Amino acid sequence: MDAKAYTAGLGELRRVRDDVKKAAAALAKLTADRDKRVTALGAYAKASADKLAPAAGLAVIDVVALVPSLGPSAPVSGPATPAPAPARPDDHSVPQAPAQTITAPGAVVPDLRRSELAAAAAEVVPEVTDIVDTPAPPVQVDAVTDGDDQEHDDVPATGAAVAAPAQVAAPVAVPAERELPSIPAGSAGDLWCAVTPNLASTRPNFTQQARAMAFLDTTTGVLVHRDQTVRVDLGAASVAEILAAVYAVLPATVERIYITAGDPWHADAARHPFLRDAVAAWLNAPPGDVWKVEASRGKDRMAGHLVHPRNPVGRWQRGEQHTEIRSVGEWFEVGDADPATVRDAFVELWKALKLHWSDVVLMGSPSQTGRDLWTRTIPAKAGAKWADGYPVMSEEIRGLLHATAGQGRTELLLPPHVPEQLPRLVELDRTFAYAKHTWASGVGAPRRITPQAFAAMSDKEKTNALYAPSHWQVRVTVPDGWEHVGILPAPAAGDRAWEYPSEGGRTFVTWAGGAELNVALHNPIAPWRIEILDGLVWQSGDPLKAWSKKLKEAWSLLQSKAALHGDERGREAARLASRGVRSILLYGIGGFAQRPRIVTGTVPVGQDAPDGAQIIGIDDNTIVWQKNSGFSRDPNAHPEWSAGVWSGARAALLSTRMREDDVSVGALHLPARSIVAFRTDAIYTTADVAWPYHGNPGDYLKKGHIPWELMGPRTEDELLSHQAIGREALAEMQEATA
Known part of the structure; x- marks a missing residue:
């Protein structure tokens, strides 16, 4: 069977899928009837979960989930949303405000793209062309009116406008979405913009123990x-x-x-x-x-x-x-590699890192290894900047970033945004992408920028603030007539879910990094309307630069070894090791985000689980529970760094400049309706483009290509199936032309 026959077989498989859906609907009806009967029987005073479970063909924990009164006295489910750990007296913090509807006007970002301001921005951020593309022709940006909006007590009633109010298109009706938290107004919110006392990232004075x-x-x-x-x-x-x-x-x-x-x-x-x-x-x-x-x-x-x-x-x-x-x-996808090759990969990984860290120890996960190696790049020389350590943000700011800073963009576009039948499908993947966005990060306590403060700034100060490491709460309006993909993330229904609105005239409130705002303002198609509602701006530093540089050098060495090694097992071991370096950086950056800590444990049946615990397993003898214990006093918690890297990567997925080739690349430089999907670092498109590729971090590599007509993917599984076919087909084409 060739790839084309395989694609045809997928069409037959979809028909079988429809039959399965019908059977699943019938099964769902029977399941609902069973659950209803279990619930009714569970109301009997002498009912027990261990008797009902075998009769229903369920596990005891499933019966307890249907009839909580049959379980132990500990709660069956925990809090609906994670709560931050209680504020400590020495934190000078206040409880985080709940999500709120923002109706007050914000400060509209004016046209900041005049040549002298662009030059000033280049002085402040030398590598800004890696993030945003060449500005589009100037478009007048006016203030938005709030005639029908309700005023909210926690938001300043008077936002600062930069120009006269003007009518805008009515927002497009959209499904209900979750609201993101905001910084409290006034001095209560200003207290958030501090660092946690007596907590900083410092260079360790010990060597990890190898396992x-x-x-x-x-x-x-x-x-x-x-x-x-x-x-x-x-x-x-x-x-x-x-x-x-x-x-x-x-x-x-x-x-x-x-x-x-x-x-x-x-x-x-x-x-x-x-x-x-x-x-x-x-x-x-x-x-x-x-x-x-x-x-x-x-x-x-x-x-x-x-x-x-x-x-x-x-x-x-x-x-x-x-x-x-x-x-x-x-660490990496093993594929067909045997355990001995995997062992060799870990040896190669350790050797490559040993060239840059004499005390390197491979810990259990790439995230642990990445953060440990990073701590060994913290300045230690007396008098060096940040030699006393990088301060950790307040617990409130960490909680805010956890709730409002998404990770990689994952999106599958469906008709009518793409054609039903695709002429081809091309996978363009950014090589070692996150390593491209570690050259500058925010350090120290953030400076809060309110709408009034932003409006009072000079144009140069506004430009500097938007290009600095920053995180902004904004009201966004998609331009009328916009036909391309969305640019800024908006909260969608579901925990930590995001969507990317693209309907012309739609208005939404969200949080986004400065890198993404600059793409929205300066993209090659049309500027988006941005109102500043609140913002956090950090001093620009390079806490990740030395760490990232060493990892990039280790990765390059292993890539070269994988390409030149004379032995097949040696080549595969080096290739896997290079993927291990990628994981160290990728998951190391994710580790800085510091998710709320989840603690697990067990108690014998008959004993109570801790207050607030969620039961996740139960058998005849043991109850397994988990509990959200909030944010710990982690000295290496820096979600502001993770948020900055993720924002830069999402922005570059849309538009970035390859200065050495004088060419702009990214989704916004492809035809409208040609984008089929995004998967973190990859674009799936019907456009077969020949972007320059030098093997450097951030370069787009053509990784898959289905050169014949096919039905577009409708699910994540179908996209992954197309991905596998495309990679196989491209490999066959490359072998044929070699």
Whole structure:
């Protein structure tokens, strides 16, 4: 079967899919009837979950979810939304204000694109052309009227306008979306713009302890440790069987077992509605008579399980021996590589990093490794700027950034935004993209910019503020007649969900970084209308520059080795190692964002879980719970850096300038209605363009190409299927022309 026949087969598969949907609808009806009966029977005074469960064909926890009164006294579900940790007396902080409807006018951003101001901006931010494209012809920007808006007590009633009010198109009706939080008005909000006392990122004065690791393929039973390769009998590959088999042949000093293939935590996925439930059940199964879930460890060690649908982490102990089982998928996609090749990849990764960090230790995850390596680039020389450490933002600002700074752009466009039938599909992927956006980041306490303060600035000061590391609350209006993709993220229904409005005349309120605002104002098609409602501007620094530079050099070395190595296994090991460097930077940046901490634990059936805990698993003997404990006093929490990198990457996905080639690239430089999807660093388009590619971070690489007509993807799974076909088809074309 060739790729074209495979595509035709997808059409047949879609018809089968429709039949499955009909069957699923019938199943849903039966399921609803079953749940109704379980609920009715659960009202009986002597009903018990362990009797109802087998009769209904459900797990006990599923029955408890339907009839909470049959469960333990601990609450079955936690808070609807994570709450920040309580303010501490030394934080000088106040509780974060809830989301609120912003109706007061803001300060309209005027036309700041005159040549002398552009030159001034270039002096302030030398690499600004990496973020925004050549300005479009000047367009008059006026203030917006608020005749029908309701005034909100927490927002200044008088916004500063820069020009006379003018009528704008009525907003397009859109589905309800969640509202984002705001900074409180007045002095209460000003208190947020501070740093946390006695908390800063400083260079460590210790060396991490290396953990001995092994690599296990649970489909074949092949186990690799150092130069030793053995085959073990894993049975059904439960936790107990893996631990017993591994430590029957390896010493207790091995503390980390990487699963390279098999995903044993998905073995019973068909019995659970969500992958996460299957993973939780696998992790929480009895680990044997001598092992127990790890409860606590030393300062640099973590405890408890991490329930992740694809890359979970399980931690156990017996006496003084500790171990963890992890997925190597945290680091890179293994493909067909065997455990020995994966071991070689980790060796190559360590060697490449050793050239830049003499004390490098590969920790359990790329995120942990990335942040540890970063701390070892913090200035330590007496008198150097930030030698005393990089201060951590107030808990309120960290909470605000957590709620309002999205990550990579993931969007699938459907008809009528794209044709039903596509003439072709091309995948353009940005190489090592995030490394391109680490040259400048915000440091120190942020400066708050209210609408009044922004309106009082000179044009040069406004330009400098918008090009500085910054995060803005804005009211946005899409230009009338706009026919291209959306530019700025807007909150969508669902937790941490984002959409990108593109309907002409639509108005919405959101938060966005300065990089994205500059694309909206200076894109090559038409400027968007931006009103400043609030803003945070940081002093520009380069806390990530040295770290990123070293990682880029390690990545380049491994890329070269992968291309030139004479041995196939050596080439694959170097290639995987280069992907590991990418993960260190990618997840290291994500680690700075510091999500609210989730704590897991267990109690025997009959005992209460902690207040506010959510029950995530239950069997005859044990209740598994998790609890949101808010933000910790993490000295390396810098969500302002993560937000800046993510904003820059989303902006460059739309428009960026390749100065060495004097060409602009990005989605806004492709024809309207040619964009099919965005996936973090990649554009899927019907336009077959030949953008320059030098293999540098941020360059667009053509990674896939389906050169024949096909139906456009309608789901994420269909897009991934098209992606695989396109990469295979492009490889065949490249081989044919080689």
